Amino acid sequence: MGKEGKEKNSGLSGSFVTGAVAMVFLVIGYQTALFVHSAAVTRIAANRDCPDTVFVYREEKAGAAVANKIESSVVERRNASHSPRAAAVRSSVPFRSIENFRFDPNTVSEEDLCRLGFSPKQARSIANYRAKGGRFRRKGDFAKSFVVSDSIYRRLEPYIDIPLIDVNTADSAAFDSLPGIGGWFASRIVSHRKSLGGYSHLEQLMDIKGLDRDKFEGLRDLVTISEENMTPYPIWTLPADSLKRHPYVGNYETACAIVLYRENNPPERCTVEALESSGIISGENALKLARCRLVPP
Secondary structure, three states: OOHHHHHHHHHHHHHHHHHHHHHHHHHHHHHHHHHHHHHHHHHHHHHHHOOOEEEEEEEEEEOOOOOOEEEEEEEEEEOOOOOHHHHHHHHHOOOOOOOOOOEOOOOOOHHHHHHOOOOHHHHHHHHHHHHOOOOOOOHHHHHOOOOOOHHHHHHHHHHEOOOOEEOOOOOHHHHHOOOOOOHHHHHHHHHHHHHHOOOOOHHHHHHOOOOOHHHHHHHHHHEEOOHHHOOOEOOOOOOHHHHOOOOOOOOHHHHHHHHHHHHOOOHHHOOHHHHHHOOOOOHHHHHHHHOOOEOOO
């Protein structure tokens, strides 16, 4: 073989080596890119699974008996804002594990629903139901959702925490969400609260015309009166113009009689029973007034 042929073969061999080296670097670069991408996705998912900040509020709730306080914790998880690309990754990567924590199905985020074991599609369905005005009043209402399986509900039932509506602090919109209570009854509950100076016990709701026993029993387990939101009524210090507005006093003449009685009797004789025995208030109103929280004379 001549010199010219050897140089030609040598040139082909050099091109091949150069191409092979380039291919090696290309493969290494591709694998590095995959590794970096995988690491980035893992990091984003890890940050999502462990939120930036977790707030745990401990609060005291009053049960149906009012005096029995129940302590509960409300968990609120917050993540910082993220770019659209990061948000897309966060929503596409499955959660690493399923958690159990206290939650309100009416306010829990889609992300926390996924953390509780729901798929993104199921979580979105629950959020859409709420966005259209749907509300879970009781734990059983959440169980009836078509995306909540029996097995998931059995696991989550102890952690469902739907706050009761405090009749001394709620507004008309909150009362309107109760079963059997529309806008008219909601406004009447608020106005009756103002007349009473605050509710002392739940049965006072039945003083409202049309709110009978059946309607009351339908919402009884959804409302409460917290001890800290109960304001004693100052019957022994209010002037007659204010006393007459109380439903269990009822008129100006009775209010004046109460003022006259307390001005002419020592504090120890200022009792609801004494007002009844003196003929100032009726037996029915005395019974109702005796159940009210009153400021001592």
